[in-house]
Amino acid sequence: MEDLSALDRSEIARRQLNNLLTSYADEADLFNEVVQNALDSVISAEERGLYTGEVEPMLTIIVGRRPESFHYLFVGDNGTGMSPDIAKNLTVPGYSAAKKKGKTLGYKGVGASYFFAASRRISLRTEDELGQSTQYTVRGSFSWIKDPEEPAPIIDEEFDVPDIVNAKFPAGRGTGLLYQFHEGVHPRSLDSLVIVGDGPERELRNWANFFAARTVLGSVSPLSSSPIKVKIILDKGVQSYEAIYEIDKYDIDSSKLGYPFPSAIVRTSGDAETIDNSPPEKRHTHARKYSAIRRRWNAEEIISTLTGLSDDSREKLEKHLQWVDGYLCYSTEVLAEANKRLGGRSNLLRHGMRIAVDGVPQGRSVDLSLTSSQGLDRQAHIMISFEGLELDLGRKISADEDIAKAVSEIGKRVVGILKEYRWAMKKPNRPDVTSDLDRWRAQIDSRAADSVYPVLSERFKLTPVFDVDPDNEQEVIALFIWLCTSGFLKGYRLRAISGFERYDSLVSIDTESPILRDTHDRLSIRTDDDTVSGENVVLEFKHQFIDLISDFDDKKKNPSEIDIVVCWQVTDINCGRGVLNPCYGEWGDHRPNYGASYIWHDENETSSIVVIALRNLILELLAAKEREIGLSGQGIDQLDRLSRHDRDAHV
Incomplete structure (x- = not known):
C-alpha cells in the first residue's frame, strides 16, 4: 500500500484532534494538564539531582485576565526541559514523552495535543539539560480543526508572549507554555472560574485555591523530597499581583498549597478518634459542638470493617490502598461555606468520594451509593488514597472492577461509621457561626476602590x-x-x-x-x-x-x-x-x-x-x-x- 499523502495525513490528524476536543469535559482539565506537565518536569529534575546551590524547584503560573484584552494562562518550570525532538512533536495527536521525563502523575498523556487543539494560540519555549533551546508559536489551530476549509495553523519560530512573561520567567533550563483561550472552547475566558469582583488581592487568593482544589497542586501527600515552590501571578494589564506558595499540607493563610480538605477551611470539625478517647465522664462535652466529624483510617483499619469483600477485592485493596479520609457535616451549609471561602464561581469542593493516586487527586468526585441516605450523601466528603493504581483513562476511576466495587463499599462504610457521631454535631437549623463578616466587609471595601x-x-x-x-x-x-x-x-x-x-x-x-x-x-x-x-x-x-x-x-x-x-x-x-x-x-x-x-x-x-x-x-x-x-x-x-x-x- 502506498504511503498516505501529506494531505491525507493532515486530515487524519485534524479528525483526531477534533475527537480529542470532546474528551475534555471538565473546565479544569486544561489547567490540570498544563500544570501536571510542569510538575512532572520539576519532580524529574529533583530526582536526578539537577538543583544545586540556591536553585530550588519552582513553577511559575501567570493568570492573564486583562480587561479589554485576550485572556491567557502561562505555566513555566525550571525542570528538565525538553530536547528539540520532543518539543517539535509535542502537539502531534497521541504523542507522549512521559516515559522519557521520569515520574508522571497523569492519566491522559495527550494534554499537549489538547492545548494545541483548543487554543487561539500557544507559545512554547524550552531548554534542555544540554542547553539546547526550542521555541515556537502556533496560531489558528482551533478554527482549522473545526472547519477544514479554514487556513492551516500558522507556526512561527518565536516565543510570542506578553512582556510580563519574559520578565517573570527568564530564559534558562525548563519549559514555559502560554495558552490563549478561545471563545469556542469551555472555558472561553478566565471570567467564569473564580470570583473576580472582590479586588485583585482576593482574586489572586481565589486562583491559588482553584489550583489547589482542581489541579495536581492539591496533593494529599509529599511529591518530592525537596519543597516545590509555586509562584502565582495575576496579570491585570496595567498592574500585576503575585504570591509565592509551597506545595505542602493546605493552609492558604500560611502560603501552603495542597488539597483543601473541608476541615482545613471551616475549622470547626471534631475528630472521631479524639471523641472516642475521651473519658466517659467527659464525652458529654462533645455534644452539639461540631459542624462536622472527621476521621482518617489507615488501609488495615478500614479493610477490617469491610466484611462483604471478595477475596480478590481484599487482596487488591491490601496491595494498593493507603488510607481513607472521611468527613461528614451536620448540614450542606458547611460545604457551601467552605466553597464560598475558596472563592470559585462553581463549587471547587463537591460532596461524594474522590480518589487520589500516588499523592494526587484524580478526576471529579463521584456520588455515594447509599441505600437510605437521609440526605447524608450530600453532606459527606471522602478521599480514598491509593498507590500504583491503574485508572480508567476516560472517567479517572479505577480500571479494576474489583477495586471499583470496593471503593463503593468504602464510601458506604465511612458514612455509616461517621453518622453515629451525629449527637456531637450542631443541630441543622442552628445558624453557622463560622461566617466571616470581617472578610466580607474587607471584600466590599476592595471592590469599592476599583x-x-x-x-x-x-x-x-x-x-x-x-x-x-x-x-x-x-x-x-x-x-x-x-x-x-x-x-x-x-x-x-x-x-x-x-x-x-x-x-x-x-x-x-x-x-x-x-x-x-x-x-x-x-x-x-x-x-x-x-x-x-x-x-x-x-x-x-x-x-x-x-x-x-x-x-x-x-x-x-x-x-x-x-x-x-x-x-x-x-x-x-x-x-x-x-x-x-x-x-x-x-x-x-x-x-x-x-x-x-x-x-x-x-x-x-x-x-x-x-x-x-x-x-x-x-x-x-x-x-x-x-x-x-x-x-x-x-x-x-x-x-x-x-x-x-x-x-x-x-x-
Missing part, C-alpha cells in the same frame, strides 16, 4: 444606590433601576420582575419620543434597524453577557423569546455563538434603542437581541461629563481601551 459607577455619581453630584460595580445579577438589576429613575437611561419602564418565571421581567419600551432621538445626546436612538419597542417586551438580566449564551447552550432559555438583555459587561464580543456587533461610542450610528451597547444575532439571523451593557453606558456618560468639564479621567481612558478591544476583536 469601581467606576460611584465615580459617575460623584461627577453628577448624585447619591449612588451602592458603592461598588455589580458583581452579581441582583446588583445589575438595582443599578439598571437607578439609571432609569435618575434619568440616565430613558424610555424604559419595568412592568414587573419575576421571582420564578422562565424570564426575568417584562418592560415597556418607548422609541418614538423626540427626547430619545436627540442627535446631541450620545446615547440616543440613531436607527430603526433591530429596534425593540412596545408593551410586554421580554427583558433578561445577567451579570455577564456570556452567562446568557451559556443559558442558550444549556437549553435553559430560548433566544427567539428574548428581546433585550441588560448585563454589567461584555468581556469578549466573540462569544462563541452568533454575532455580537457594537453600537456604542464610535459605532453609535447603529444604536437601535436608547443606551444600547451591542446587537446580538443568532447564527442563522433568526433571532436578534438588543444588549445594554451597563459598564459601557456608565463609561460613555462619564467620558461625556469629563469632556464637558475639560477633565482627562478614567471615563475617557477606559472607554477608549474598551473600544480598542472591541475594534480588534471585531476584525
Whole structure:
C-alpha cells in the first residue's frame, strides 16, 4: 500500500484532534494538564539531582485576565526541559514523552495535543539539560480543526508572549507554555472560574485555591523530597499581583498549597478518634459542638470493617490502598461555606468520594451509593488514597472492577461509621457561626476602590444606590433601576420582575419620543434597524453577557423569546455563538434603542437581541461629563481601551 499523502495525513490528524476536543469535559482539565506537565518536569529534575546551590524547584503560573484584552494562562518550570525532538512533536495527536521525563502523575498523556487543539494560540519555549533551546508559536489551530476549509495553523519560530512573561520567567533550563483561550472552547475566558469582583488581592487568593482544589497542586501527600515552590501571578494589564506558595499540607493563610480538605477551611470539625478517647465522664462535652466529624483510617483499619469483600477485592485493596479520609457535616451549609471561602464561581469542593493516586487527586468526585441516605450523601466528603493504581483513562476511576466495587463499599462504610457521631454535631437549623463578616466587609471595601459607577455619581453630584460595580445579577438589576429613575437611561419602564418565571421581567419600551432621538445626546436612538419597542417586551438580566449564551447552550432559555438583555459587561464580543456587533461610542450610528451597547444575532439571523451593557453606558456618560468639564479621567481612558478591544476583536 502506498504511503498516505501529506494531505491525507493532515486530515487524519485534524479528525483526531477534533475527537480529542470532546474528551475534555471538565473546565479544569486544561489547567490540570498544563500544570501536571510542569510538575512532572520539576519532580524529574529533583530526582536526578539537577538543583544545586540556591536553585530550588519552582513553577511559575501567570493568570492573564486583562480587561479589554485576550485572556491567557502561562505555566513555566525550571525542570528538565525538553530536547528539540520532543518539543517539535509535542502537539502531534497521541504523542507522549512521559516515559522519557521520569515520574508522571497523569492519566491522559495527550494534554499537549489538547492545548494545541483548543487554543487561539500557544507559545512554547524550552531548554534542555544540554542547553539546547526550542521555541515556537502556533496560531489558528482551533478554527482549522473545526472547519477544514479554514487556513492551516500558522507556526512561527518565536516565543510570542506578553512582556510580563519574559520578565517573570527568564530564559534558562525548563519549559514555559502560554495558552490563549478561545471563545469556542469551555472555558472561553478566565471570567467564569473564580470570583473576580472582590479586588485583585482576593482574586489572586481565589486562583491559588482553584489550583489547589482542581489541579495536581492539591496533593494529599509529599511529591518530592525537596519543597516545590509555586509562584502565582495575576496579570491585570496595567498592574500585576503575585504570591509565592509551597506545595505542602493546605493552609492558604500560611502560603501552603495542597488539597483543601473541608476541615482545613471551616475549622470547626471534631475528630472521631479524639471523641472516642475521651473519658466517659467527659464525652458529654462533645455534644452539639461540631459542624462536622472527621476521621482518617489507615488501609488495615478500614479493610477490617469491610466484611462483604471478595477475596480478590481484599487482596487488591491490601496491595494498593493507603488510607481513607472521611468527613461528614451536620448540614450542606458547611460545604457551601467552605466553597464560598475558596472563592470559585462553581463549587471547587463537591460532596461524594474522590480518589487520589500516588499523592494526587484524580478526576471529579463521584456520588455515594447509599441505600437510605437521609440526605447524608450530600453532606459527606471522602478521599480514598491509593498507590500504583491503574485508572480508567476516560472517567479517572479505577480500571479494576474489583477495586471499583470496593471503593463503593468504602464510601458506604465511612458514612455509616461517621453518622453515629451525629449527637456531637450542631443541630441543622442552628445558624453557622463560622461566617466571616470581617472578610466580607474587607471584600466590599476592595471592590469599592476599583469601581467606576460611584465615580459617575460623584461627577453628577448624585447619591449612588451602592458603592461598588455589580458583581452579581441582583446588583445589575438595582443599578439598571437607578439609571432609569435618575434619568440616565430613558424610555424604559419595568412592568414587573419575576421571582420564578422562565424570564426575568417584562418592560415597556418607548422609541418614538423626540427626547430619545436627540442627535446631541450620545446615547440616543440613531436607527430603526433591530429596534425593540412596545408593551410586554421580554427583558433578561445577567451579570455577564456570556452567562446568557451559556443559558442558550444549556437549553435553559430560548433566544427567539428574548428581546433585550441588560448585563454589567461584555468581556469578549466573540462569544462563541452568533454575532455580537457594537453600537456604542464610535459605532453609535447603529444604536437601535436608547443606551444600547451591542446587537446580538443568532447564527442563522433568526433571532436578534438588543444588549445594554451597563459598564459601557456608565463609561460613555462619564467620558461625556469629563469632556464637558475639560477633565482627562478614567471615563475617557477606559472607554477608549474598551473600544480598542472591541475594534480588534471585531476584525
